[in-house]
Structure formats: structure tokens, C-alpha cells
Amino acid sequence: MAGGLWIAWRLTRRAISTLCPAFLPGEPNPALLATPFENITSQPEDDNLTNIQEYDVVIIGGGTAGCVLASRxxxxxxxxxxxxxxGKSDLAILNSRIPACHSRLIASAVxxxxxxxxxxxxxxxxIRWPQGKILGGCSSINALVYHRGAAADYDxxxxxxxxxxxxxxxxxPYFRKAENFTPSSNWPIDKKGHGRDGPWQISYPSYTSSILPPFIxxxxxxxxxxxxxxxxxxxxMIGVTRVQTFIDSDGxxxxxxxxxxTEDVCRRKNLKISVGxxxxxxxxxxxxDGKPVARGVELASGPHVPIRYRVKATRDIIVACGAVHTPQLLKLSGIGSESELTRHDIKVVKDLPGVGANLQDHLFIPLTVNSIKGTGVGYTRKPRVPLKWFIRWLLHGSGMLGSNLIQVAAWLRSYDDPEMANKIEDxxxxxxxxxxxxxxxxxxxRNIGQTRATNHLTDYWSLLQILLRPSSIGSIAVADNNPFTPPVICANYFNTEHDPFKKSCDIVKSSGAFxxxxxPKRADELSDDEILEYLKDxxxxxxxxxxxxxxxxxxDGGVVDTSLSVYGVPHLRVCDASVMPRIIxxxxxAPIIAIAEKLADMLKGEYGTTDKRN
Known part of the structure; x- marks a missing residue:
């Protein structure tokens, strides 16, 4: 009897702490962290930082890289x-904590x-471009796939x-430093290649579908x-394998x-977190010497508020806003192509044409098939998560909701296919x-999980064929000089590349599970021209x-040097996906977290031997 009550109490506490977390990191009142001043846009800007609240390091962006830097x-x-x-704390967003609910975060408030x-x-x-407006950034809204990428990419x-x-x-070493890897008993690997003492929980989902063996x-x-x-x-890296995820032992x-x-980190007296x-x-x-030096930042809670705030940085300002908002902020601050800045009436601080250029992204092409009954979960076609799934996840962290719904993946070279070898560049x-x-x-x-299937009597699976080495290059521009206007994203998709879509069809036909x-209908019978039209659509x-x-x-279009310092603007650095010279x-x-871990170590070395600047 006592044992049953104890278990019931533990489960009740777990449910309460999950649904109503007692601790939410971040201070929503900026007046406690920064110095307010009246926002008079009709007068010339006054950049005086005298008697302004100061910090050693100011990190702009509490996303994937920003959280690592702040902690370290x-x-x-x-x-x-x-x-x-x-954004606000991810702990306040239940769908962010449920791995299977990642598609519900797209086009949401975060x-x-x-x-x-x-x-x-x-x-x-x-094309809709999801970007996390939440602590943790895209690591709080994405599909939870842990993948380091090929060693040759970094070389x-x-x-x-x-x-x-x-x-x-x-x-x-920084991939390992970040990891706390938990192996799976039914998928043995060599644990020596993984870290066991880091803060980031890496594992295989406890839930596996019967589709995994026939796909392999x-x-x-x-x-x-x-x-x-x-x-x-x-x-x-060629082969098929189970997907590793960043899901903890509680699902x-x-x-x-x-x-x-963590709560212990956020309670450090020397760390302040401003949200919203x-x-x-x-x-x-x-x-x-006449050169611009980064000294502070200006912030606001919204586009029409009469009060703005300022803080001063005595050592460094680190921009970690991601590949979309980092170039936007740099340009709004006068760092970018002189012609673009002048066109939008932005004072030029540093003519740096590489800002916003070299945009690269991965495209996926969805192939949806009907599968053997009982192999799919049908999550995205149900307006509400079944109660039994939710209770199982809430109390035990197990079941379908404790999975990111991505089971297995294959990596291959289209250039090894004789049919493709003479059509595309390696x-x-x-x-x-x-x-x-x-x-x-x-x-x-389809449509990043936003378009739901209508046939409730069939189990669906999607095979997403991803173009890993795109040759098309796009750009990020500013629409005007208003920081609250969304940036102009030109991805320039399909400017040059083509895709051997039929590989997915071959796997479908060979597995016996579909x-x-x-x-598309008759996917295995489509001509090359029909496939290309489907890809574009x-x-x-x-x-x-x-x-x-x-x-x-x-x-050569570079924006930062190897210490991630912005050219021509001392004490300004960038640390996020935008610093990658080539997409992996x-x-x-995972690479963004490793990059942030490495920069944090570099800065610790610098700050340990260098006095504060004047």
C-alpha cells in the first residue's frame, strides 16, 4: 500500500512539474537588466553610452549557439x-518538450x-522558413535529429x-564535450566515439516502429x-542507420x-537573461585610429513602444541570431554592402559585402506511401493527440510521443549511380x-507536416529525400531600416541542381513494407520531366x-575571421550557422553547438589573459 502511494505521488509530481514548471528562465522586465531611454525617432540618434548598464559580454540571440555561450x-x-x-522560455511551451509534436510548432507563436x-x-x-523565436532557438522547435556530419566536410x-x-x-572534441550519450541495447555501437559527461542528452528513441527492419x-x-x-x-558516411536524437531519459x-x-546555471549571479x-x-x-568599435546594443520590446533600452559591453558583443537574423542585424547596424545600406538610409559603419550573401539550405522532397497497417502513427492527421499517448508520455516519458517520429535514414552518393554520373557535377x-x-x-x-492526410483508414509513411550538397546560392537582404520588418529571403532554390528522386522509389519497392x-501517384513511373515538376511543386x-x-x-566574401570576429569592427563576433563557409x-x-563550445573555450583563454578594454 505504502509503495503504491509513493509511486502515485512520484508520478503526480512529475505530471505537475511537466505541465506547470515552477522555474522559467529569463527576466521579462528589461528595466532590471538595461538602461531605459526615450525613443525619439525624429531627432538624430544619440549613441552616448555614459552611465549605461554594462556587462563584460553581451550575447544577442538565445538560440542554439547563444545558450551554449551563455552557460559556458x-x-x-x-x-x-x-x-x-x-522569445520566451521553451519550458512554457508544452509542444516544445514533447518530441513527436515538433511539427505543431511550425507557424506557431514560437x-x-x-x-x-x-x-x-x-x-x-x-517557401515557409521556420525559425525559432524561443529560448533554444531552432533546437527547441526542430525535428530533434542529432547528426554531426561528415568529417571531410569540416576538413x-x-x-x-x-x-x-x-x-x-x-x-x-567539442561534439564529445557537449554530449551525454545513452546507447541503445537493441542497436549496439562503439560508445568510444561519443561523450558521456556533457549537458546535451543524446539517445535513440525508446519507441521503434515495425517499419524499421523492412526499410533497412x-x-x-x-x-x-x-x-x-x-x-x-x-x-x-554512406549507409543506412537508426537516427540518433536529442531526447532525454524522460522522453x-x-x-x-x-x-x-538549467536552473542552477540560470541562478548564477553573473548571468542575466533577458526575454521578450x-x-x-x-x-x-x-x-x-578611426575604426568603428562595437560598444553596446539597443533593444526594444516592440516596434511601437516609446521606450528603448541600452547596455554596454566591456569586452565583446556576440551575435548569435542565426543565418537569417544575424545578417539582418548586422546590416541594420551599418555593417554590410554599402550600396544596400545607402539604399535603405542606413549609416555605413563597415562596407562588408559578404554579409547576407552565400546563403545555402537543404531541400527535401516528400514521397508519401501507404504502409502496412499498424506501422504508422497518424499523428499529423489528427487534430488532437490521443489521450492515452499523452498520459503515457506524461507519466513515463515513453510511447510514440517520446519519439521524434523519425526512425531510420540512409546516406548515399548519386554520383555512384551510372545513370547520374554524367548528368551532374560531384x-x-x-x-x-x-x-x-x-x-x-x-x-x-507534405508542407513540413502542415498539410494533413485525409484518409483516416490508411497508415502513411513519408520518405524525405534531402539534397545535401546544393550548388544554388541565395541571399538575405533588409526590406527597410525598421528592425521589426522581416528580412528578404531569396533562397534561389533549383537554380542549378537536379535530383535523382528515383532512389527513394527503389527503396520503397524493395522493402515490401509499403x-x-x-x-505523387505512380511515383515509380514518372518521367524525369514529371519528377522535376513534382519537385518544384x-x-x-x-x-x-x-x-x-x-x-x-x-x-572572398568572408565576414568573420577564424576567431569569428567581424572584419573591421573590433569586439564584435558572430557565432551561429551563418559562419559556416559551406553547408555540411x-x-x-549539432555542428552549431560544437562551434559555440569551441568559441567559448577560445574566449575563456582570451579573457583569462587580457584586461578589459577602456
Whole structure:
């Protein structure tokens, strides 16, 4: 009897703490963290920072990289750190903590709800671009796939693009440092390649579908081998494997926020977190040598409020707003192409044409099939999550809701296919690395999961074929000089690349688990021209944008040097996906965390031997 009551009490406490967390990180009152002043837009801007609240380091953006930097830098109790985030705490958003509910976060209050311009090569479609407006950023709203990428991709950064110090050997220790990896008893791998002491919880989902064995068998039958661990870091990433995720032992999302901004971290006296505040610009002053120096930031709670706030940074300002908002903020602060800034009546601080250029992203092409009854979960076609699923997740962290609904994935080289070898250029970083990923989703995934299947009597599966090495390059521009106006996103999709879509069809036919085509109909019978039309009509973003403030030489379009410092503006750095000179052959969340871990170590070394600037 006593044992039963104790278990009931533990489960009740778990349910209460999940539904009503007692601790929400972040201070919503900016007056407690910054200095207010009247926003008089009709008068010339006054950039005086005298008697302004100051910190050693100001981090703009509480997303994937920003959470890591705030946590690691504040480990030094003598370093005063301010983290500024436009959204609120992810702990207040239940769907963010339920792994299976990631598609419900798209187009929600925690998404910036951005769209591209009409893409001319995709039937003039405006593609929705999810970007997290929440602590943890995209790590709090994405599909929870943990993937480091190919070692050769990072070596290519250093050897081809001048990102010295950012090769695989330089970043691999930081992947390990971040990880707390939990292996799976039914999918044995070599644990030596993973970290066990980091804050970020990495695991295989406890729920597995019966579709996994036949999918792997189908891959094997067309020559795709099994790779036990796609994140081993050794040469060659070609193969099929189970997907690793950032889901903790309680079946909850382990975002950058939950991993790095724990209650103990947030209670450090030297770390302040401002939520619900947008940084409107970076304030620079002219040094004795005539060069601009980053000294502070201006922030506001909304576009029409009469009060704005300022803070001063005595050491560094780090922009970690992501590949979309980082270039926007730099340009609004006068750092970017002189012609673009002048056109929008923005004072030029540093003419840096690479800001906003070099935009790269991964596209996926959905192939939806009807599967054997009982293999799908039908989550995305139900307006409400079944109560039994929710209770099981709430009390035990198990079941379908404790999974990200992505079971297995295959990586392959289209250039090894004789039919494709003479049609397309090999853009991979190595002859042993892939340019295509085929990932499974236990539902209908058209329009990033927003378009729901209508036939409730059939189980659906989607195979998403992802173009890993795009050659098309886009850009991020500002629409005007208003910081609350969404940026202009031109992804330039399908400007050059083509896709061997039929590989997914081959796997479907070989697996024996799928019984009929759903989308597109007769997929295995389509001609190349029909396939291309389907791609243009149905392809969508994996929301992996990167490259818009890349590491590299300034005269080659680089924005930051190898210490991630912005050219020509001392004490201003960038740390997020925008610094990647070339998109990696995989998912981008884990690399961003590794990049932030490495920069935090670099800064700790600098701050330990360097006095504060005047």
C-alpha cells in the first residue's frame, strides 16, 4: 500500500512539474537588466553610452549557439554575461518538450513565420522558413535529429575555404564535450566515439516502429550497407542507420536551452537573461585610429513602444541570431554592402559585402506511401493527440510521443549511380561522402507536416529525400531600416541542381513494407520531366540555412575571421550557422553547438589573459 502511494505521488509530481514548471528562465522586465531611454525617432540618434548598464559580454540571440555561450562563459564567476532573446522560455511551451509534436510548432507563436520571396524556379512558391523565436532557438522547435556530419566536410572548410582551426580534428572534441550519450541495447555501437559527461542528452528513441527492419532490408537490397553509427567521425558516411536524437531519459526534448540553461546555471549571479526583447541595432563608436568599435546594443520590446533600452559591453558583443537574423542585424547596424545600406538610409559603419550573401539550405522532397497497417502513427492527421499517448508520455516519458517520429535514414552518393554520373557535377567533400539523405517520417509530411492526410483508414509513411550538397546560392537582404520588418529571403532554390528522386522509389519497392503510392501517384513511373515538376511543386526546406556571415578572407566574401570576429569592427563576433563557409552533408544543430563550445573555450583563454578594454 505504502509503495503504491509513493509511486502515485512520484508520478503526480512529475505530471505537475511537466505541465506547470515552477522555474522559467529569463527576466521579462528589461528595466532590471538595461538602461531605459526615450525613443525619439525624429531627432538624430544619440549613441552616448555614459552611465549605461554594462556587462563584460553581451550575447544577442538565445538560440542554439547563444545558450551554449551563455552557460559556458558564465562558468567564470568574474565575467558578467547578458543573454538577450526575443522569445520566451521553451519550458512554457508544452509542444516544445514533447518530441513527436515538433511539427505543431511550425507557424506557431514560437516561430518567426518567415517566408522566402516567390522562388522563380519553384513555380513562384513562397517557401515557409521556420525559425525559432524561443529560448533554444531552432533546437527547441526542430525535428530533434542529432547528426554531426561528415568529417571531410569540416576538413574542406579549412583546406578549401580558409577556415583554419575549424577542421574535423578541431571540432570533434567539442561534439564529445557537449554530449551525454545513452546507447541503445537493441542497436549496439562503439560508445568510444561519443561523450558521456556533457549537458546535451543524446539517445535513440525508446519507441521503434515495425517499419524499421523492412526499410533497412530494402536499402540493403539496392546496395546500401548498414552503418551502425553515422556519427562515428571516421571516413565514409554512406549507409543506412537508426537516427540518433536529442531526447532525454524522460522522453523530453533536450534543447540547447534545457541542456545548457538549467536552473542552477540560470541562478548564477553573473548571468542575466533577458526575454521578450529584440535587439534593434549594435552601437559602435569610432576609436582613435578611426575604426568603428562595437560598444553596446539597443533593444526594444516592440516596434511601437516609446521606450528603448541600452547596455554596454566591456569586452565583446556576440551575435548569435542565426543565418537569417544575424545578417539582418548586422546590416541594420551599418555593417554590410554599402550600396544596400545607402539604399535603405542606413549609416555605413563597415562596407562588408559578404554579409547576407552565400546563403545555402537543404531541400527535401516528400514521397508519401501507404504502409502496412499498424506501422504508422497518424499523428499529423489528427487534430488532437490521443489521450492515452499523452498520459503515457506524461507519466513515463515513453510511447510514440517520446519519439521524434523519425526512425531510420540512409546516406548515399548519386554520383555512384551510372545513370547520374554524367548528368551532374560531384560536389561532395570526399569520394566517400554522400550528397543525398533519405529519411523516414512516421506520417504524411507534405508542407513540413502542415498539410494533413485525409484518409483516416490508411497508415502513411513519408520518405524525405534531402539534397545535401546544393550548388544554388541565395541571399538575405533588409526590406527597410525598421528592425521589426522581416528580412528578404531569396533562397534561389533549383537554380542549378537536379535530383535523382528515383532512389527513394527503389527503396520503397524493395522493402515490401509499403503497399501503394500516395504522393505523387505512380511515383515509380514518372518521367524525369514529371519528377522535376513534382519537385518544384512539393520540395520544401529542412530549415538548415547557413553561410550568410561566413568564415573566410574578406576579399572572398568572408565576414568573420577564424576567431569569428567581424572584419573591421573590433569586439564584435558572430557565432551561429551563418559562419559556416559551406553547408555540411547533414543536419546543422549539432555542428552549431560544437562551434559555440569551441568559441567559448577560445574566449575563456582570451579573457583569462587580457584586461578589459577602456
Amino acid at each position: 562563459l558564465s562558468e567564470n564567476p568574474n565575467l558578467q554575461v547578458l543573454l538577450i532573446e526575443a 516561430d518567426y513565420n518567415l517566408k522566402t520571396v516567390p522562388e522563380t524556379n519553384m513555380h513562384n512558391r513562397e 574542406e572548410w579549412a583546406e578549401k575555404y580558409g577556415a583554419h582551426g575549424w577542421a574535423w580534428k578541431d571540432l570533434e 532490408s530494402g536499402c540493403n537490397s539496392i546496395g546500401i550497407p548498414i552503418v551502425p553509427d553515422i556519427n562515428h567521425g571516421q571516413t565514409g 523530453r526534448r533536450s534543447s540547447a536551452a534545457t541542456a545548457y540553461l 526583447m529584440t535587439v534593434t541595432r549594435i552601437i559602435t563608436h569610432t576609436a582613435a 560536389l561532395t567533400s570526399s569520394p566517400y561522402e554522400p550528397d543525398i539523405e533519405i529519411i523516414t517520417v512516421v506520417s504524411s509530411a 503497399v501503394s503510392w500516395e504522393l 512539393s520540395a520544401n526546406t529542412c530549415y538548415h540555412p547557413c553561410g550568410t556571415a561566413k568564415i573566410g578572407a574578406e576579399d 552533408s547533414g543536419h546543422t544543430c
